[in-house]
Amino acid sequence: MKKLINSPGTVIADALRGIEVSDNRVxxxxxxxxVLRKEPKADGKVALVSGGGSGHEPLHxxxxxxxxxxxxxxxxxFTSPTPDQIVAAIDAADTGxxxxxxxxxxxxxxxxxxxGAELTGAxxxxxxxxxxxxxxxxxxxAGRRGVAGTMIxxxxxxAAAEEGMGLDDVASLARAVAASTRSMGMALTSCTVxxxxxxxxxxxxxxxxxxxxxxxxxxxxxxxxxxxxxxxRQLVEPVLADLNFGDSDVILLVxxxxxxxxxxxxxxxxxxxxxxxxxxxxxxxxLVGNYVTSLDMAGCSVxxxxxxxxxxxxxxxxxxxxxxxxxx
Amino acid sequence: MKKLINSPGTVIADALRGIEVSDNRVxxxxxxxxVLRKEPKADGKVALVSGGGSGHEPLHxxxxxxxxxxxxxxxxxFTSPTPDQIVAAIDAADTGxxxxxxxxxxxxxxxxxxxGAELTGAxxxxxxxxxxxxxxxxxxxAGRRGVAGTMIxxxxxxAAAEEGMGLDDVASLARAVAASTRSMGMALTSCTVxxxxxxxxxxxxxxxxxxxxxxxxxxxxxxxxxxxxxxxRQLVEPVLADLNFGDSDVILLVxxxxxxxxxxxxxxxxxxxxxxxxxxxxxxxxLVGNYVTSLDMAGCSVxxxxxxxxxxxxxxxxxxxxxxxxxx
Numbered sequence: 001m002k003k004l005i006n007s008p009g010t011v012i013a014d015a016l017r018g019i020e021v022s023d024n025r026v027x028x029x030x031x032x033x034x035v036l037r038k039e040p041k042a043d044g045k046v047a048l049v050s051g052g053g054s055g056h057e058p059l060h061x062x063x064x065x066x067x068x069x070x071x072x073x074x075x076x077x078f079t080s081p082t083p084d085q086i087v088a089a090i091d092a093a094d095t096g097x098x099x100x101x102x103x104x105x106x107x108x109x110x111x112x113x114x115x116g117a118e119l120t121g122a123x124x125x126x127x128x129x130x131x132x133x134x135x136x137x138x139x140x141x142a143g144r145r146g147v148a149g150t151m152i153x154x155x156x157x158x159a160a161a162e163e164g165m166g167l168d169d170v171a172s173l174a175r176a177v178a179a180s181t182r183s184m185g186m187a188l189t190s191c192t193v194x195x196x197x198x199x200x201x202x203x204x205x206x207x208x209x210x211x212x213x214x215x216x217x218x219x220x221x222x223x224x225x226x227x228x229x230x231x232x233r234q235l236v237e238p239v240l241a242d243l244n245f246g247d248s249d250v251i252l253l254v255x256x257x258x259x260x261x262x263x264x265x266x267x268x269x270x271x272x273x274x275x276x277x278x279x280x281x282x283x284x285x286x287l288v289g290n291y292v293t294s295l296d297m298a299g300c301s302v303x304x305x306x307x308x309x310x311x312x313x314x315x316x317x318x319x320x321x322x323x324x325x326x327x328x
Numbered sequence: 329m330k331k332l333i334n335s336p337g338t339v340i341a342d343a344l345r346g347i348e349v350s351d352n353r354v355x356x357x358x359x360x361x362x363v364l365r366k367e368p369k370a371d372g373k374v375a376l377v378s379g380g381g382s383g384h385e386p387l388h389x390x391x392x393x394x395x396x397x398x399x400x401x402x403x404x405x406f407t408s409p410t411p412d413q414i415v416a417a418i419d420a421a422d423t424g425x426x427x428x429x430x431x432x433x434x435x436x437x438x439x440x441x442x443x444g445a446e447l448t449g450a451x452x453x454x455x456x457x458x459x460x461x462x463x464x465x466x467x468x469x470a471g472r473r474g475v476a477g478t479m480i481x482x483x484x485x486x487a488a489a490e491e492g493m494g495l496d497d498v499a500s501l502a503r504a505v506a507a508s509t510r511s512m513g514m515a516l517t518s519c520t521v522x523x524x525x526x527x528x529x530x531x532x533x534x535x536x537x538x539x540x541x542x543x544x545x546x547x548x549x550x551x552x553x554x555x556x557x558x559x560x561r562q563l564v565e566p567v568l569a570d571l572n573f574g575d576s577d578v579i580l581l582v583x584x585x586x587x588x589x590x591x592x593x594x595x596x597x598x599x600x601x602x603x604x605x606x607x608x609x610x611x612x613x614x615l616v617g618n619y620v621t622s623l624d625m626a627g628c629s630v631x632x633x634x635x636x637x638x639x640x641x642x643x644x645x646x647x648x649x650x651x652x653x654x655x656x
Contacts, residue, residue, distance in 0.1 A: 002626070017598035021597060022614040057590040058590055228342065231332065261618070266343035267342040268346070288350045327646050
């Protein structure tokens, strides 16, 4: 196993140091492994706290900053953060206006965020993201998995919180965005968890896994590798079959799994867009890149959010984080 | 070979379609394979035109837009664009105020951009970028290679042109930035050019190549893979030995080669920053990501620019492209 790391035991601590030195708008509580905004908390701002297993960067640690999260907890690799991390994040981020927890739907995450919410004195609401249409229940999940759509929820809810929206309204908004978001992913290769030192699963040279989870959990099926156009159909069709996207503007995210270069994601977005146009889906916004990753896995996912006009306005608001930046 | 492409023969055309559909601020001339800004040309703005072989995305096609390039020519994979592409790009971008060509120092690129400059009627200046300290002369180069530092030149000169700076001044600025920029890269794995279908070079399982070029050209030496801290020293020391960075603010770019996930780049930037701080280098700005890639190569490079205060101001100005975005 060759990776740009010092050792499997230090990779998360080292990566947190890297986020800290590369983004002077955040600070890291290394004891609790939480990333926080550096500037003083604005009174009355609802805090957005997320987190999950490490290995999906820039999600979540790279999404802390203006217009997005107030704090992110970095769990062990592909492992939920602990309740005490979550309590520390809530306590550091809360301004008295309450905290929204954005949680991907994995059993460990749900349990630990629930426990964290019970242990803190802050007023807390939770949104569960379960956007992956590939499978019901999975290795680490009861119900659908939370995958790349999580960043769309964080972006839109983050903008609303930045504007001063109250806790219950931000929570309702985040839940509505999550409920309007669907994703489907695929892998050309397995990821390799540093501590394991070998690929999580075996995938023969000429096969791919359709419906892969972001920890390498099994998807729907394997089939021979073909081409980008076929892969796009395998991702777009289940998403369109799951929710009616025809009557609304849509945010499209073509996301890389970490080991896929941008040139291939550009090829994918061309194919995905052609399919969506043929299905009369109106693509109002389009984002392409490696945002919700699975370590060094090669592959991609397609996420669609059926967006109300107000959500598009919030999506367009400035964001200033290590992993996602744009201006007004 | 498994890649998210339709066929080796269509990957560049398909990727250009992808850039076009994912960024509604650019248009693509598919005949000439050039990416252009969509909005009408502002009279009197110096045009910035770049380009090179494909396979380095987002460089250059993903850097067309407000605050950066006016046009980019996409050559065949790892192959210079042709003079007629370059002429078409200049003619489409030029407003009458002249065009600056930003050219990475490879023999084919230098020759074809020179020919393009001769064939167009526009007033043209050229900046050559040759920031790679790894080797003098190389497979495709007389003199040093142009690598990741090219994007720093494009960003700073792009902001100056956007503000209305004249042709000779933008050219001087770009040359000064190029002359103050140094890079050094390494690879854990080879890239695979789609048309070849197999890795460009063989790298044994436990070795790495130090000083790699962005087309997989040989670097300085191979050695056993160790860890991120050692790799950081192998990249930072030659850069610091080549230019005095101790008396100035510095822009730091830790760049991924395409197949390296962000978590590993975060680990690298932590190590690189520690070395720079020990050497009393003042890191004024820091950028981390896969920006100047070599298809699916795993590896990274370190770029330092010795920046005057005015360059930092220009670097901070808004940029709005598919591959690099930030606000005021």
